[in-house]
Amino acid sequence: MKIPGNTFIVTGGASGLGLATCKRLVNLGAQVVLLDFNEENGKSVTAELGPKCTFIQCDVTSTESITAAIEQSEKLHPDNIRGLVNCAGVGGAILTLDRKKRPHDIGMFEHILRINTIGTFDVSRLTSAVIAKLPPLGKRIEGEGGIESGGGERGVIVNVASLAAFEGQDGQAAYAAAKGGVVGMTLPMARDLGRHNIRVMTIAPGSFETPLMTAAAESVQLGIKKGIAFPQEFGQGQEFAHLVTSIIENTYLNGTTIRIDAGARLAKL
Numbered sequence: 001m002k003i004p005g006n007t008f009i010v011t012g013g014a015s016g017l018g019l020a021t022c023k024r025l026v027n028l029g030a031q032v033v034l035l036d037f038n039e040e041n042g043k044s045v046t047a048e049l050g051p052k053c054t055f056i057q058c059d060v061t062s063t064e065s066i067t068a069a070i071e072q073s074e075k076l077h078p079d080n081i082r083g084l085v086n087c088a089g090v091g092g093a094i095l096t097l098d099r100k101k102r103p104h105d106i107g108m109f110e111h112i113l114r115i116n117t118i119g120t121f122d123v124s125r126l127t128s129a130v131i132a133k134l135p136p137l138g139k140r141i142e143g144e145g146g147i148e149s150g151g152g153e154r155g156v157i158v159n160v161a162s163l164a165a166f167e168g169q170d171g172q173a174a175y176a177a178a179k180g181g182v183v184g185m186t187l188p189m190a191r192d193l194g195r196h197n198i199r200v201m202t203i204a205p206g207s208f209e210t211p212l213m214t215a216a217a218e219s220v221q222l223g224i225k226k227g228i229a230f231p232q233e234f235g236q237g238q239e240f241a242h243l244v245t246s247i248i249e250n251t252y253l254n255g256t257t258i259r260i261d262a263g264a265r266l267a268k269l
């Protein structure tokens, strides 16, 4: 799918990887609707990115809030929403039994799954219903540069998992379960939505320099860097956003999870 002129919804777009994605999409000529529950950051991002980016406050743990935000997005961009990037998410590190042998707070486990997994699915199912109403775009191959031609598709959904889905570290039972859920839903959603010419992909980022990652203790950050092959640094938002736009542009990518991690493998702490 070509990026210029199309509209993409980006959840969690007020910070980190979502913010980098909004910036790249706008720079490439797309319109962006940024859904985030952080109103202050959302408004300052839209002030920075100008009229091609609209902020709508939304809590991805609430179906009511998502429904209202998507209805508003559709009114703003009728017949033009072609993609969704699900960046809203939270981390969390809680041992299954803590040092005093107290069990993991079950409310926290549920909270992490509700935002990362159920939130991702809820925004995806509701956005896909909007995309499915649109006519397909172009043909899959249209001469030179055909991979960007539209591919007969209606739209594309990009989810965000984590290396924790595969190599969850100590204290990541909830986060790894949440991101494992995102990886697991990718193929069945691609199969379901393929009936409507909508693709579904997931990105599993390694460690990126965002508020979520820089909040981790310095010892944890150093340990993570040791496990990276090359370059032995945290990734930058632009590198993540580059992969998002590559996925949007390449119609033959569907139903799978791509790691972007500089060869990192997470170790036991």
Ligand SMILES: NC(=O)c1ccc[n+]([C@@H]2O[C@H](COP(=O)([O-])OP(=O)(O)OC[C@H]3O[C@@H](n4cnc5c(N)ncnc54)[C@H](O)[C@@H]3O)[C@@H](O)[C@H]2O)c1
Residues within 6 Å of the ligand: 011, 012, 013, 014, 015, 016, 017, 018, 035, 036, 037, 038, 041, 058, 059, 060, 061, 087, 088, 089, 090, 091, 115, 116, 160, 161, 162, 163, 204, 205, 206, 207, 208, 209, 210, 211, 212, 213
């Ligand atoms: N940064 C990393 O190294 C890294 C690594 C692997 C996976 N991830 C994943 O990437 C995604 C983005 O992470 P980030 O590092 O950019 O984090 P971030 O904290 O910088 O941004 C997350 C955004 O999501 C928003 N958000 C949180 N809960 C929400 C809710 N209920 N409704 C709406 N918005 C909500 C926050 O307000 C924030 O703007 C997350 O899913 C995270 O798990 C990040």
